[in-house]
Amino acid sequence: MLKVENLQVYYGAIHALQGVSFHLEQGEIVALIGANGAGKSTVLNTVSGILRPREGSVAFEGQAIHETPPQDIVRKGIIHVPEGRKIFSRMTVTENLEMGAYTNNDRAAINRDMEAVFARFSRLRERRDQLGGTLSGGEQQMLAIGRGLMAHPKLLLLDEPSMGLSPILVEQIFDIIQDINEQGTSILLVEQNAQMALAIADRAYVLETGNIVMQGTGDDLLKDPKVIAAYLGGH
């Protein structure tokens, strides 16, 4: 479904991605794990078109998209939920969700989708008229994911959904991610919380300083001594 080959991305002189290749099949959860600065978010930003690769290609459903502008990539069904609970802080919850459906003009469909999001995240329904910036951290993350769902993603790019959340909330968010996946949305998940990410991922890639150094199924990597040592606080 998504095929990334030899991706080379620079920030000025900094060579952030040094030839990253991976793929994701329909219905999978694929995790990218790695330390701070390994290039995980850069991969997502490149796939969603916010960054341009200097070399390499990104193909979605057989079509090259690495030169497509981000708004057209959204229309193809790749939705990016950026890191750090990026919501529109001075818009209400409802308005945030409406922005998620920006590419959709059908008012009735938008209302139906919003009902679906509210059904999934009942906290958001309670707070529908509240400004995004006044929500708690977990609620903001739910709103960011909910906003992503409003666009009917085929592929959801999630950047650090667990960042800054309490362990209970992290569990909830990962349950939600699995649930979204079971309903047919493929997910590319970037995480520092390797334990949780590997537990729900079908397959995973380990990213170090702009290179993929390891790959395998989530279960295999969870048992891999090198991964345990580097990312799971292993013994």
Add this chain to the structure above:
Amino acid sequence: MRSSAVDNGLRTGVTFGIVIVTMFLIGFTVTGAGLIGKLFGASDSATPSLMFYSLFMILIGMWAGASASPRPLTEADTFKRALISGLVAGLVSGAIAAVIGFIFGDLSANKIDPRTYLPSVSPDSIKLFLFNQTPLMGSLTLLALMTVSAAVSAALSFFFRSNHWLKNKSGETSNAARGFFQSAGLNRVLQSQYASYVFWAITAVVLIILPRVWGSYWNYVFGTVGIYIILGLGLNIITGWAGQLVIGYVAFFAIGAYTFALLTAPEPHHLTVNFWVALALGVLVAGISGLLIGLPILNLRGDYLAIVTLGFAEIIRILLKSDLMTDYTAGPRGIRDIGGPTILGKPFVSDVDFMYVIIVAVLAVTFIAHRLRNSRTGKAWFAINLDETVARATGINAFGSKLLALSLSAAVAGLAGALFASRNQFTGPDDHALMVSINVICLVIVGGIGNIPGVFLGAFALKGLPEILRETESYRLLIFGVLLVIMMRLRPEGFLPARRPELEKHAAQTPSGKEA
């Protein structure tokens, strides 16, 4: 909650006390009273009458009360609380003024003339400050006047603010005011749509009659205000909504003015294009120039647009002034005998007629701005303003949206420029100095960035008020500066902030679960 009402009143009271004393020390109490007198058509005299001075002080007291009155957001903001705030504010500011008044009155009674140190504090102004009474009685009167006017105004503004029809329709607040208006049977009248029809009808009548009766001077002043309203509404699109700072906004104003001028003036091109055609072309050319400026820079982030437009504005002004362009743009002399409007071939050029043209233009631009604000495009601008990355991630074409915003802003500036040139029948490079841009930025910020009524208020405050204060020539900028400082202190988001700040507090306390 009680003590916070007192605190609130105390703070406002001290601020206003200082303001009153400052005004007294620079002699503005006399001038201000004189201005009030003039509004009522009183003839000029060296010392204005006691009545107008009292009115002036009452107005200040009411302002203090209105500032001290809490905005009714929660159940705790009761009427009593507003009254206490207002009362304290009036007492404190009155007491500060009274003490100073008493000291000066006493000095004056002992034949000491403070003018040696404070040239504006004449015995006459002290006498007026103390209502022509003895120091003790005068300062007590001052105290009483401030206290009563602040308390009354706090109560009144509490009613007005909590009144349902002034808020947006979904803003549910239950408070004393509702009860008051319901019991008075006013609520239904005020809430009915007829109220808004009546309001618009009255506004329309006023707008039709006023230019005819208030004379060419006020038509000139308010014509300028109108043109600045148009400029403010235009800048608001790119800066207030899309969040991209444009410093050289005057460039587009100049392009509109010169396009119009060159097309309609006999010199230097012997063209006499019809007013409306030239107006449309002025708007179009300015809009296209905005597009061309935006193309290379709008996909960059940061303040490049501010810097580039700043440079662009200076280039335009210097080009217009240069000898190089004299053959094409008449150089530093400027362009004279610019054409005026015609309707069905008849000239429509008196100051009254032109005021109507400006009013219609202001209404048209306001309507368009209002529609844009609530459109999909308007939402996209707001999203870009809040967070460009997320906006792009939700499928907004950030570059295209910003380009459209800049181009529309520039077109509106072009309209203002063309109207400005046509009204003055003259335009020259000095009309398009950077000060125009700065004025427009200021008026948008003072009014409340991103808000349409705020632009109106800002234009009146920044372009109308200095004209009204012209009487006080030497103090004009000082007073203006003091007003700006006070305003930034009391309302840092502008007089009319754009987005329901009350929502942030209100919603936090009443999570509403109602169905859409």
